[in-house]
Amino acid sequence: MKEHIIIVGAGLVGSAWAVMLAKRGYKVDIYELRDDPRKAGFIGGRSINLAMSDRGWRAMEKAGVKETIRKVAIPMYGRRMHDEQGQLTFQPYGQDDQAIYSVSRGGLNIELIKLADEHDNIRFFFGHKCLGVDLESNTLRFERRADGKQLQLTPDLIFGTDGAFSVIRRDLMMNTRNFNYSQSFLDYGYKEVLIPAKADGSHAIAPNSLHIWPRGNFMMIALPNVDGSFTGTLFLPYKGGDEAFDNLQTDEQIMGFFEKYFPDSLPVIPNLLQEFHENPTASLVTIRCNPWNHEDKLLIMGDASHAIVPFYGQGMNSGFEDCTILDGMIDEYDGDWSQIIPAFSASRPADANAIADLALRNFVEMRDKVADPKFLLRKAIAAHLHDKYPEDFLPLYSQVTFSHTPYHEALQEGLRQDELFEQILALDGIEDNWRENPEVDRLFQNWKKQEAVVM
Amino acid sequence: MKEHIIIVGAGLVGSAWAVMLAKRGYKVDIYELRDDPRKAGFIGGRSINLAMSDRGWRAMEKAGVKETIRKVAIPMYGRRMHDEQGQLTFQPYGQDDQAIYSVSRGGLNIELIKLADEHDNIRFFFGHKCLGVDLESNTLRFERRADGKQLQLTPDLIFGTDGAFSVIRRDLMMNTRNFNYSQSFLDYGYKEVLIPAKADGSHAIAPNSLHIWPRGNFMMIALPNVDGSFTGTLFLPYKGGDEAFDNLQTDEQIMGFFEKYFPDSLPVIPNLLQEFHENPTASLVTIRCNPWNHEDKLLIMGDASHAIVPFYGQGMNSGFEDCTILDGMIDEYDGDWSQIIPAFSASRPADANAIADLALRNFVEMRDKVADPKFLLRKAIAAHLHDKYPEDFLPLYSQVTFSHTPYHEALQEGLRQDELFEQILALDGIEDNWRENPEVDRLFQNWKKQEAVVM
Structure with missing residues (x-):
């Protein structure tokens, strides 16, 4: 418990992670480029809104801020499509009470900072620009924007949550042998x-x-x-x-x-x-990299290690899930960071890659397929199968949005579901008879059996 | 013809490109980090050897150095495989006189620099470290290593041939909106x-x-x-x-x-x-990026824009082919760089990506498949088909190594050839009867027709 921890970046992931660490008694200093948003407000004025779903809520609950945020979050129960004549159709996201929640990025960030500031073992240093990190000595360099003074700090542990244009990731890339990286617009x-x-x-x-x-x-x-x-x-x-x-x-x-x-x-x-x-x-950029760590002393999280396009509403949620999973590993490895950090960096990128792929895939769904009767039919049949076999069938969207199934498993299952629906949608008269056509059940049971064989 | 050109990097591609430009009358200054290899020798002592094939030779011919290099190049007519008992087998690369040539990187580089230095309109500046480029003003910054003095230079045109760890590419990446980049080890x-x-x-x-x-x-x-x-x-x-x-x-x-x-x-x-x-x-790294240019003022070439793994022997050859193609575009666009540079950057990355993929694929071939009788059988049948139908069938390896077919076309054709050989190798008794089995011809003729339909 002697570790002195520095988090670079007081955005959503950085402040939530600080709270989780502080609750375990760690001493945490957070350095942030921008000024304190509680005083300065957010640059750009109007707040960007994000969609919080189950993975995000779980992290909010762990951090202890769920109820506060829930009050200013607006549930969205489905997609409302506008056609070119202004005609509306509605497509629910899940079952009746299931929703994703529109939250303000700025408002949420301020709540998380307020909450973090209640902890005596968290200190905030706003207006500090990170200039770089020396991996050899684990030394961070900052410039205090107010007076241009430079600081050098050597904590036991560094978490880089400094976003898609992460300075920590840049230095990890420059100084790590065999650092795999891609940015794709x-x-x-x-x-x-x-x-x-x-x-x-x-x-x-x-x-x-x-x-x-x-x-x-x-x-x-x-x-x-x-x-x-x-x-x-x-x-x-x-x-x-x-x-x-x-x-x-x-x-x-x-x-x-x-x-x-x-x-x-x-x-x-x-x-x-x-x-x-x-x-x-x-x-709109997708950023992937690997590894996310330097030995057991530095780890990048959130957009710093995996920035994705917004079309599955999972950018923030996946960053928050980083925190949840890493927090769980503190228990699993009994606080031994020499195991926690390499283990997280070895396992989590597969999930980040999967949600990156799913988010790219969903762009086509949102801009095109949602207006396609065939797609709506598939959604209806999927909901029907889920009602009938709740234990055996959960549509991909629900797995991503309303479950905590690892993203890479959800992606694999989603590809399998594509195969099932290819068969079902090829049935004669399926548009009209899907509710009672026994072939739907037969194909489903067959598909279920294949899974059992594969596993 | 008033353009003042700076090339950053006097390696293989940089010096060959300088010669091609100088032959057209352009004034070229080359800045190089290392000391003059004619005096200093090459760092590391022993020379690395590379395999020069037709694409490389064509560039050498254009530059006027083919005969000189040919004298110190050793032809390799095929692969000689050593099994674990020391037994040898031989597999020719092409027809009898076709070979790839082992050349020394250091020796080749010195020859190219010597040749370039014969041109009055080429000046070399060794021992100059490129610190960066300002894209807005097209200004390069260098540090003269001998005395630490800094220089700023603003040419009309910049070519970045500064290798896989290119400083020019780094600054292009940092300052170009939507710069796609990947490095994969x-x-x-x-x-x-x-x-x-x-x-x-x-x-x-x-x-x-x-x-x-x-x-x-x-x-x-x-x-x-x-x-x-x-x-x-x-x-x-x-x-x-x-x-x-x-x-x-x-x-x-x-x-x-x-x-x-x-x-x-x-x-x-x-x-x-x-x-x-x-x-x-x-x-072993593969680097891909896009775009390769900044407007019509800067272009990266060779390993700076496309570093690949060595398993197809095409790293140097593809860099030299950049020069050949770009030189051809000077004629095509009548020396109008505002057309040449965007046109090259729009078309050439597809070929660079294809040879990157082919090189990765060939690693499996070299380390594993060359010892597989099925693979050797395929090679033999491919050579047989080429002998019989020289106009209609050129094995993939020959297209890459002994032709100037654009790499991306060769890759597509290679994938089509895979389909043909899947059918041929499935024939009964093919191991023994491939020379006379009429089914081989029938399958080949069918395959050829499909191509005609597609095109």
């Missing part, structure tokens, strides 16, 4: 546009859903905020044809594009042109 | 051991072959040098079981390993233990 950018609250403070569109305007090759989505607004996000190719950011430059182009593809959104986005011109077009 | 290392010349200066094993000791999961190879020696290279997993570098620490372990797996090599490696202990264990 989609040809798409995204841009946020605000759907403000109505004059009476209520939501302008149905609040308890994640709204999607699926348009095949691109889409817009919107998640509710507690102040009555929605954050809308347009995902669109950078280049190529009329439907691309490169060809949405003039007011006329932007208005024409929204009138053509998202006509029902125009009345609820009063400042569209201003928003569109002022808000940046951001990139 | 094999779980294998490699170590060189010298097979010295005999007392009379002749080669201790047959000189005109590439020797392979294939052992399934690992292998040793040896390439001839002009001084009568061979450079042997052991490729072995870092970890896991007895056959791994981690378990070859003591003299006893090393000797036991060689006695068990490479007994016929022991008499010709007299200083095995010293070599093994003193020579480093090096890594």
Whole structure:
């Protein structure tokens, strides 16, 4: 228990992890580039919202902040699809009471920092820029932004939770023999546009859903905020044809594009042109690396070791799950970091890779398949099978979102489910007879048996 | 023709490219970290040898150095496999006169530098460390190692040929939006051991072959040098079981390993233990990235943009082919760099990716398949088909090694050839009747027709 721990980065994962460590009695110092958000507010003003699901909630519970966050989180029970005529359809995420929760990144971060600050064994150092780490001596270098003074610190243990552009990961990469790394960008950018609250403070569109305007090759989505607004996000190719950011430059182009593809959104986005011109077009990157550790002294977590695209709503959730699993390993290895850190780095990347793949896969689902009757039919049959065989069949989306099954197992199971539905959807008249067609059950039982054989 | 060009890195690709540019009248300055190898010799003493094949020779011809290099290159007409009892088998690379050529990296580099230095419009600046590049202004920063003085230079055009650990690529990565990058290491290392010349200066094993000791999961190879020696290279997993570098620490372990797996090599490696202990264990990395350019002002080439594993003998050849193709584009676009550089960066990475994949694939072939009778049978039938239908069938290895077919087309064709041989090798009694079995021809004709349909 003598370990002195430094966490680099007081974002979501860093502050949650600090709380878990502090609860076990460790002495933790957190260094953060930005100023204290409790005083400074969050850069960029408007908060980005994220979807918290079961994996995230479990970490919030461990940290002891679940009830507080739950109060300002808005449940979304399903997807609400808007077609080009403004017609709506609804697709539940799971069973009746199952939901993912829209939370504000900034608000959540402030709650976690407040909670961490209640612990005497946690100290925050805001406004400190990490310049690098010397792996040999485990020495961190920081610059205090207020006066430019440089600090050198040599803790027993370092956790790098400094995000997708991690300085700790950069130095791990530069100085680790055989460090595998990839950063891969989609040809798409995204841009946020605000759907403000109505004059009476209520939501302008149905609040308890994640709204999607699926348009095949691109889409817009919107998640509710507690102040009555929605954050809308347009995902669109950078280049190529009329439907691309490169060809949405003039007011006329932007208005024409929204009138053509998202006509029902125009009345609820009063400042569209201003928003569109002022808000940046951001990139979508997948980052993978391996190993995540340097010996038993340094570990990178969250976006620092695995940044993913947002289409499965699992970026934050997977980072929080890092904390849950690592916390569990402290018990498993009786606090022996020389075992915990290598063990985590050896096992967890497989799950990070799986959710990275699933998130890329889900982009196609959200922007295109959700508008496909065949896809909706599959969803309905999957829910039906789950109702009938709750022990034996859990749809992939539910495994990822409403369970704690390791991501890499969920991905494998998902690929197996694809095979089952390929068979089921090929049945004659399945569109009309899926509820009573005995072939559905026979195929399912066969499929179940194959699993038993494989395992 | 007013362009002032700086090439960063006077290695193989950098010096060859300088010559091609100089022949067109461009003014070229080359900055190189190391000292002048004509005076300093090459670091590490003993030269590494590489296999030059048709793509490399074409670039040498363009540069005007083919005849000079040819005199010190040793043709290798095929693979000579050593089994665990020291029995030898031979497998030709192509037709009778076709060979790949063992050349010394250091010797070749010196020849290219000498040749470049004959051009008045080429200037060399050795002992200059590149500190970085500012993309905005196209300004390079160097440190002169002799006195620590810093230089800033702003040429019209920059070519980064500074190798697998390219500083130019690092800065391109840090400052280019949506820069895709991956570095991926094999779980294998490699170590060189010298097979010295005999007392009379002749080669201790047959000189005109590439020797392979294939052992399934690992292998040793040896390439001839002009001084009568061979450079042997052991490729072995870092970890896991007895056959791994981690378990070859003591003299006893090393000797036991060689006695068990490479007994016929022991008499010709007299200083095995010293070599093994003193020579480093090096890594095997594949580097891919995209884009390779910054606008029309900067381009990375060779290992700087595409480092590959050595198992197809195409690392140097693909770098030289970069020069050949880019030189061809100067004609195609009439010297307009604003078209040449984006066009090259848009098309060439597909070939670099293909040869990276082929090189990884060939590791399995060299260490394992070359000892498999089924594989040797396939090789024989492929040669037979090529003899019979020279216009319609060129084995994959020959396409890569003895042709200038773009790598990505060769890879696709190779995958198609796999399909053909899957069918042929499934024929009854094929081991004995492949020369006269009419089914072989029928399958081949069918396969050929499919291609026609696809194209």
